[in-house]
Amino acid sequence: MNSFTPARLDEISQTLGYRFDNEALLTEALTHGSTQKHAGDYQRLEFLGDRVLGLVIAEHLYRSHPKDGEGHLTHVLSSLVRSEACADAGDTIGLSGLVIIGPGERAKGMHLNRTLLGDAMEALVAAIYLDGGLEAARAFVLRCWDAQLKAPRAAVKDPKTFLQEWALARALPIPSYRIVSRAGPEHEPVFVVAVEVKDRPAAEGTARSKRAAEMDAAQQFLKREGIRS
Known part of the structure; x- marks a missing residue:
């Protein structure tokens, strides 16, 4: 249609x-x-x-x-x-x-x-x-x-890996992820996941899978903190 x-x-x-x-x-x-x-x-x-x-x-x-x-x-x-x-x-x-x-x-x-x-x-x-x-x-x-x-960019590490290595380089605990919500039908779920790093506000990501939502959350954290655009 x-x-x-x-x-x-x-x-x-x-x-x-x-x-x-x-x-x-x-x-x-x-x-x-x-x-x-x-x-x-x-x-x-x-x-x-x-x-x-x-x-x-x-x-x-x-x-x-x-x-x-x-x-x-x-x-x-x-x-x-x-x-x-x-x-x-x-x-x-x-x-x-x-x-x-x-x-x-x-x-x-x-x-x-x-x-x-x-x-x-x-x-x-x-x-x-x-x-x-x-x-x-x-x-x-x-x-x-x-x-x-x-101006092709060289392949870069995914946001979760980048954030984890950034935290470990500063002697911080490994970032923790938690599911904030899961909505939508079974065949088309929508996950909202939050990532937390010690002493910093959590950042949230949204996607159709838990893994992708974690990636988005890590990316949002990196962008907000000015660590990686």
Whole structure:
């Protein structure tokens, strides 16, 4: 089912730089499981989009860095397809304003969650691939990842590992994580997890899995404390 008016669809098409023939794919790619308005959400598309994205980025790196070895290319590829990089690419099209999400979750700011945005961006890549083929998906990826491709970042440690090593380097206890809440249906849970480090306020993260929520909590702590952006 298409949830967009013709005017809204025109606006989204201009933002994406691509117009869908099958508008249902666009709706599915942008729909989070918290809304009950649609039968499907972006999880299946996210699965496919991860593979399409990896192929497009890997091919681009192979062609544009002919002197780089396999090891270096692998590290750069990892940094460009991880969730944070996908969320950054989503920022280039204002993805947080496009996702279809439950009103309660939007009021809580879940549409700004970096893990959610990264997942939705992968789903969009898959939707464009299914609708328009590999060339259309490649054009979309190379446009949205343009800045990151021009200045690729080296693969970095995940937020939990980084925070733990930061704490241990300062003779602080290992950060502790606790589940604050678990909501949503069994097949689409939403976890809120808090991380605590001695003598510092807790930071919370939200995601569809406990592990991802812990990662988000660690990232929020690192950002708030000015340890890592």
